[in-house]
Amino acid sequence: MFTLAVASEAAPALARPPGQQAVRPQPPPAPKTATQPDGKAVAVPPQTGGGKPAGTQAGKPAPGRPQAPTGAKAPPPKKPVPPRTSKVWKGRGFAAVSAGAQLAAPGYTSTAVFKVHAEDATLNADASIGIGPAFGARGGVRVWKNLAVGAGLEFTSTDQTLDVTGRLPHPFQFNQYREVDGTASGLDRAETLVAFEVSWYAALARRVDMFVFAGPAYINVRQDMATRIQFTESYPYDTAAFTGVETAPVSGGGIGVTAGVDVSYLVTKQFGIGGGVRYSYASATLKPSAQPADVGLGGLQVAFGARILF
């Protein structure tokens, strides 16, 4: 899941009364240069208004140097565009809520061993995680320049689809197995992410800002995991037909990382809307049966929402 944060245009600009244009700082004038006969450029000290150039008469232009016509105004110096990163964020913090979807998530494989006909049967599941809704909130406070620290909380709910293969013992003979395979879908999975996040603010345009954030995250998952194969069989039992899986809810969690970027458009001074992407990853060892499974958590999320600045 991903949350958005919008910094108001007012907040990062230099302090000013509401409605007044921000005054952009002017860069110092660049040093003038002149070209010497040998082609090298050397620095030329800026002329002062009352000073005369050496070797010239007052009021007359020096020979060989172009002069502006008398009475014509000199063009105003070109206003330099400051780099966007120079925009200083002066706000105190932000909060955001978002809703979106988890588009991709790491799958996992799991194994289960269970008794069938007085012998061990095996289940191997290759799980893929579907797209599901995601909701979350983020908040942070500015601690230094454009840097903020804060926390994020996210929830996702997705379905799992399992490609299942299994070996089922024969009812009458030892060491004779029936191979089965099939697909089980609709298994539940819900994740909760809690993250400590460091965010860096950057202004992209007049009302468009961006946060890039990253940090450690703890992701908790509660999901169904396959524990047994459901099947049908009939005499002479040399084959079996996969009908589904039995599942057990399993919980666990792990520490990982999260990172993302969101871009926002400020509607008012304090409220904006935006969207972005987040990628999180952690892993957890879940144990639905005697066989533990390493499960990847998190994934790629996109979300849109509101942000608030303060």
Next chain:
Amino acid sequence: MRPAQQPVRRALAFLAVLSTALLTPAHLSAQAGTGARAVTATAGRDVRAWDAQISRMVRDGQLRSRGEQADLILEGRSHERLDQFHQGVRVFGGELVRQADGGQTVSVFGSVYTGIRIDTDPALSPQDAATIVAALAGAAIGPDLAPELVVLPRDEGGYALTYRLRVLTAEDLAVFFVDAGTGELVLRYSDLQTTIGTGQGVHNDTKKMSTTVRNGTYMAIDGMRPPAIYTYDLKGNLARTQAYLNGLLTLNDTDVAADADNQWSDTAAVDAHAYAGWTYDYLYKRFNRQGLDNRNLTMTSIVHPVRREDWASVPSSVLNLYYLNAFYAGRGIMVYGEGLPPGVTKGGREWNYFSGAIDVVAHELAHGVTDYTSDLIYRNESGALNEAFSDIIGTSVEYFFQQAGSGYLKADYLLGEDLSAPSGAFRSMANPQAYGDPDHYSKRYTGTADNGGVHDNSGIANHAFYLAIEGGVNRTSGLAVQGVGAANREKIEKVFYRGFTQFLPANATFSMARAATLQAARDLYGAGSDVERAVEQAWTAVGVS
């Protein structure tokens, strides 16, 4: 507080509510197939959610409590079962079980069905349904056995309004579901609770046992194969054994071999039960035959017909019949000899339970096949062919389930080699003369003993069967046979099975057996095939023309 903080709070509160609303249903259960929702709520939020759901469903008439019972182990706990109903009709299999501790719900398990939209007004009356079930079951149904109208979740999806009735038939305890509108059979299943146990055979080999649970006891009743397969333990009661074999009494559940934990240690019962099932499997897989009569006749094995420790005091006839023998008693009944106590020898060998040899078990069951097919008269040449067919099936079953080799639990052309220690045999198909049996028609026994030498002269046909598979030279005629090879034994097995069961008359001769098996070879593999050639050479080599 800054004005901006108020919207933050509202937004977070909204988020919390939204997240709960969207995520909570996913936690309640897992979908367990079309329309079925499995419930396993053990954690706080799930339990609370299902507690509320149960209250709603009870209020709406979708759940009805079947009653609450106190926990007999954990004080203060109680268990309530709630049946699912649809428009006043019970949904078969829809049930929740709620455990409470001092009134506080601890767990909820069960399954509920969703999406039921069928009409619950039956066209048939319960009496109509009972009549239909009686006809289907082939059993009379008394007035006290009333069908129950239920909504049946169908395996293929959807639901059916049905009458449910459980009926005890001759072979099964069957549950019938008939459509409440049309009377058609929707579902039938056996309510015999079958299971697979394990047991140690006579040679301490571990086998699987197909058993049935009744009143908490595992019984040697195979409910997984098409025919019922019973193994009775007569506990050494010879009088009861004889009374049963003579039709003077019927055996009951107390006579069935039983075990408390399904880890069987009665080696005689284990082998009799397992090998009977294996023989059925062989007949089915090799010949597509459904049991002894091809109609799934019940197979009954009798073990422990006498007491081993009585061996020294019984008449020799009893010793020879019930201790050192196995026999087919007709009607699908086999009796396996008890053997002798350890340390007691006869013929220089110790004798174990006679169910401990798969070829012996299959041999006796093959007599049942003969009974229901050619019914070869058990004397003279037809009797020898009867015995030979049983030896052929016995050996074929052995090769079907065991690795080729020598010694216990190995497949070979010896008969009964697993019964004694040191290992010996009654007969050899590869070399009949080694056990005093003829390997050539010219050496056949022509006296009257043993019904005209049925156990001796079987060696002639046995050896023909062996030569057709393995090839070789007949020791008497010196004629060589090019067999089909061990890898193709199935072909010769099918030829002899077809010839003996389909073509031979009751008073068949060896010559007829030759012609019958050659016809079978041509039927199955074509005239001039290597199979026909092998069969022809084999019969010629043993002097049968």
